[in-house]
Amino acid sequence: MISCAKSTKEIPDLAYGNNTEATVQTIINHAKWNALLQKHVSNKGSVDYKGFQKDAVELESYLDQLGKNVPTKSWPKNAVFAYWINAYNAFTVKLILDNYPLISIKDINNPWSKKFITLGAKKYSLEEIEHEILRKMNEPRIHFAINCASFSCPNLSNEAYKSATLDKQLTDAARNFMADNTKNTITKDKLAISKIFDWFSGDFKKKGSIIDFISQYSTVKIHPKAKISFKEYNWTLNE
Numbered sequence: 001m002i003s004c005a006k007s008t009k010e011i012p013d014l015a016y017g018n019n020t021e022a023t024v025q026t027i028i029n030h031a032k033w034n035a036l037l038q039k040h041v042s043n044k045g046s047v048d049y050k051g052f053q054k055d056a057v058e059l060e061s062y063l064d065q066l067g068k069n070v071p072t073k074s075w076p077k078n079a080v081f082a083y084w085i086n087a088y089n090a091f092t093v094k095l096i097l098d099n100y101p102l103i104s105i106k107d108i109n110n111p112w113s114k115k116f117i118t119l120g121a122k123k124y125s126l127e128e129i130e131h132e133i134l135r136k137m138n139e140p141r142i143h144f145a146i147n148c149a150s151f152s153c154p155n156l157s158n159e160a161y162k163s164a165t166l167d168k169q170l171t172d173a174a175r176n177f178m179a180d181n182t183k184n185t186i187t188k189d190k191l192a193i194s195k196i197f198d199w200f201s202g203d204f205k206k207k208g209s210i211i212d213f214i215s216q217y218s219t220v221k222i223h224p225k226a227k228i229s230f231k232e233y234n235w236t237l238n239e
Contacts, residue, residue, distance in 0.1 A: 028065065028083060037156070037157065040055070045154075045156050046238065048239065049096055049237075049239055053100065056097065063094060066083070066086070067118055068120075070120040078163035080137075081163070081166055082160075082162055084129055084133050085142070086161055087119065088126060088130060088146045089147050089157075091126065092126060092146075092149050093149070095111060095149075098116075104235040112126045112130075117129070135200075139170070140200075141171070144173040144176075149237060150237065152235070155177075174216075175218075179219065184214075187222075187226075188222060189223050189226050191222065191226055191227070193214070194230070195231065211224060212224075
């Protein structure tokens with residue numbers, strides 16, 4: 001997630017069409033991924049990678065489905081968004097399984113820049129999906145939806161992202177992240193927050209300060225001049 005992707009070629013055109021949710025569901029359905037998440041990810045975001053290994057065939061089937069159904073200009077924005085979030089998370093799990101067991105995703109050589117993802121006729125890396133596609137959709141809550149397989153990352157949701165419920169899911173992800181004291185410790189006058197807010201500060205400042213952004217999703221009433229520090233990032237595998 002801290003990778004600094006350089007500009008890449010042949011990034012999909014992110015124009016959006018007017019197809020209905022029902023139409024898109026006939027093209028791509030995330031039910032297989034949802035079932036795997038329900039089975040192998042706890043409500044607190046702990047991932048059972050050994051369980052995922054036992055269901056490797058199902059995971060590969062879903063990844064193959066993604067590869068054969070890349071978004072087109074006719075897809076509505078939320079369907080495109082949900083596709084790429086799910087792709088990022090599912091291929092991250094795939095990357096871990098391909099190198100399992102391990103202590104941290106950082107034990108893998110160049111995990112974010114490795115072009116191991118085939119979608120349609122193109123090869124992608126995780127950093128290309130994150131920086132060249134998802135972040136360009138100008139939705140800062142994306143940082144709480146994609147998971148880097150580490151303890152300090154926002155939790156991997158145990159539900160697939162769906163276009164029909166995307167806004168609520170992104171809001172829930174942001175609220176859950178703010179409320180998790182292992183990721184962020186928030187009081188009225190002092191914030192010890194995730195380095196995600198430092199690494200991607202520009203994404204969170206487009207409509208105000210970082211405190212303004214956090215206040216939208218935290219139950220704590222934060223003073224505008226509250227002191228901010230950043231927590232050390234724990235890259236231990238999220239299992």
